[in-house]
Amino acid sequence: MPYHEYQVIGRRKPTETDKNPKIFRMRIFATNEVVAKSRFWYFINKTQKIKKTAGEILSVNEIYDKKPQNIKNFGISLRYHSRSNQVNIYKEYRDLTRTGAVTKLLTDMGGRHRTTYRRMQIMEVKAVTPKETRRASTRQFHDSKIKFPLPHRVLRAPRKRYDSLFQAKRPITHFR
Amino acid sequence: VMSLFTRFVEIGRVVLVNYGPYEGKIAVIIDVIDQNTALVSGPQKITGVPRHAISFKRMSLTDITIKIERSVRQKALVKAFTEGQVLEKWEKTSWAKKRAARVKRANMNDFDRFKAMLAKKRKSHIVQDAQRKLIKASRTK
Numbered sequence: 001m002p003y004h005e006y007q008v009i010g011r012r013k014p015t016e017t018d019k020n021p022k023i024f025r026m027r028i029f030a031t032n033e034v035v036a037k038s039r040f041w042y043f044i045n046k047t048q049k050i051k052k053t054a055g056e057i058l059s060v061n062e063i064y065d066k067k068p069q070n071i072k073n074f075g076i077s078l079r080y081h082s083r084s085n086q087v088n089i090y091k092e093y094r095d096l097t098r099t100g101a102v103t104k105l106l107t108d109m110g111g112r113h114r115t116t117y118r119r120m121q122i123m124e125v126k127a128v129t130p131k132e133t134r135r136a137s138t139r140q141f142h143d144s145k146i147k148f149p150l151p152h153r154v155l156r157a158p159r160k161r162y163d164s165l166f167q168a169k170r171p172i173t174h175f176r
Numbered sequence: 177v178m179s180l181f182t183r184f185v186e187i188g189r190v191v192l193v194n195y196g197p198y199e200g201k202i203a204v205i206i207d208v209i210d211q212n213t214a215l216v217s218g219p220q221k222i223t224g225v226p227r228h229a230i231s232f233k234r235m236s237l238t239d240i241t242i243k244i245e246r247s248v249r250q251k252a253l254v255k256a257f258t259e260g261q262v263l264e265k266w267e268k269t270s271w272a273k274k275r276a277a278r279v280k281r282a283n284m285n286d287f288d289r290f291k292a293m294l295a296k297k298r299k300s301h302i303v304q305d306a307q308r309k310l311i312k313a314s315r316t317k
Contacts, residue, residue, distance in 0.1 A: 071207055
């Protein structure tokens with residue numbers, strides 16, 4: 001599921017006493033704007049004394065990466081609810097975009113910790129320099145002369161109509 | 177064990193895209209993103225494959241490599257691609273020739289099939305002539 005990054009800006013509704021309430025801005029990763037707004041209120045509720053009924057959203061904009069063709073190392077700090085307690089973790093992903101990294105994060109967390117989108121709070125997604133990376137699995141790609149074979153290759157039919165259940169010959173899984 | 181492998185994922189490796197919108201086109205690996213993905217570029221001007229991320233599962237490695245820097249930009253890539261004569265090298269490989277032959281065969285019209293039939297007849301005629309001569313020569317020995 002492709003995640004988008006939205007910038008949601010909202011505030012408490014202005015009243016007679018408070019003509020210009022403080023404006024809050026959040027960067028939310030969500031699949032669509034509706035979910036983004038909902039998460040905005042979830043977080044604002046937790047951190048401020050503002051409820052959705054008492055507040056208003058000023059704008060929701062989608063944010064895009066400045067350089068989506070460059071590979072970055074994203075260090076993601078998040079807080080998630082496991083079955084017994086809450087955990088803070090830091091994970092690293094290499095990707096071209098922030099949303100790509102977050103999509104990887106969500107599928108990874110789902111696979112490793114059985115958490116879902118709603119049980120996680122992404123605190124920070126930061127593009128870190130190769131020196132600042134902390135995980136060996138990310139560091140192994142910081143090699144300008146990177147070279148590895150693809151040992152066991154299972155080739156895929158280019159189109160569904162060429163996919164067959166039975167084959168005349170055993171497939172060759174190397175040197176391709 | 178590495179010596180058993182001849183084709184590696186490396187920066188500058190030319191690959192054939194197997195799946196997706198750029199299927200059948202060749203591209204160059206510019207960088208490796210992670211275990212499953214590479215950053216690949218045609219270059220777009222020459223092969224039509226833009227700079228994008230693609231899974232290793234969607235590509236086949238070829239024997240051709242060019243010398244480029246990591247994450248090189250289009251201009252330098254085009255230069256290295258043309259200097260390395262990648263397209264010419266690719267067209268010469270039997271792999272590319274087989275692919276082209278398959279496409280040609282699929283696009284044959286009735287006249288082409290007629291011409292192919294005549295050519296096959298001519299070929300078998302020549303082969304049978306040579307065969308007859310050899311049999312005759314072995315018999316007279």
